[in-house]
Amino acid sequence: MGSSMKEILLVDMDGVLVDIYTTFFKLHEQETGQKLNLKDIAGLLEEEAFKNQRKWVSLPGFFRDLPVMPGSREALHKLNDRYKVIVVSLATEFPFCLTDKQLWMHDNFPFISWKQLVFCGDKNIVKADIMIDDHFKNLDHFDGLTILFTQPHNMLIKDTRHKRVDSWEEIEKLLI
């Protein structure tokens, strides 16, 4: 099957390929002495859960060394054969994260080429068949199969429009 026949699969970075919460918890404890756990922040947006969140993500270097979401590398490697994978990140709000995010992708997902990256301010202008994301604002207006990746900020919301998954193993089962 030629690559032009493949379905286009959009994959989000933060909260899907990037395990961003582990670092949020750590920085919050370092800066406030307060050890939060999942129960404390379930249902809160990131900036509500961690009062310094917007400061952190604005700093050059923040996105350079974040941990990879468990199972994502193996799963995306397989999906990259089957689909036309595009990694798309809402990134232009914080200019200094752009280069960091691309270098992070290169280090951690070297099989994803620069041709497969999109950094934008609004995901609604990207056309594709499937979207994996942890934010309703991206999934709700998407015109195809939508997969909601569970993260603390969305875990309390009951929803039937999107297929919820809790892990990359589940995504693999669903799409391969």
Place this chain on the structure above:
Amino acid sequence: MGSSMKEILLVDMDGVLVDIYTTFFKLHEQETGQKLNLKDIAGLLEEEAFKNQRKWVSLPGFFRDLPVMPGSREALHKLNDRYKVIVVSLATEFPFCLTDKQLWMHDNFPFISWKQLVFCGDKNIVKADIMIDDHFKNLDHFDGLTILFTQPHNMLIKDTRHKRVDSWEEIEKLLI
């Protein structure tokens, strides 16, 4: 008319909003002592015309201070009221240009918000109604009105598929 009703207008950066050739000519003369003119490079790709072009565009800072294309600021300001403008740049081949390009947009086109920016490796995945670009590789597969902005690399090519313009004044006349 609500913003959701507006046609989406994609505007390229290099060679359309950014006057990149003036700097290429200057750097080429600095590095080789050879003063090129338009006739020397007409019809050549940028990397064919200037042997150090790929080195220059890879360097952090290169895209930070380039001159603005004459007339583009005034025209885009008007177009930004009439259309949903998205500035889209093939930028992910050179990771260090990403932050530079966004900061340049912020300095030179402050009325274009971060929500209107896309940095990607393939423009074919962006859906829109009109595209202004200087490269056939971007225009040829676009599913809407295509406007070819004359630049040295495309000036010798006879083409009837796209509407050729030589200036931002012409774009303004065409679209407003």
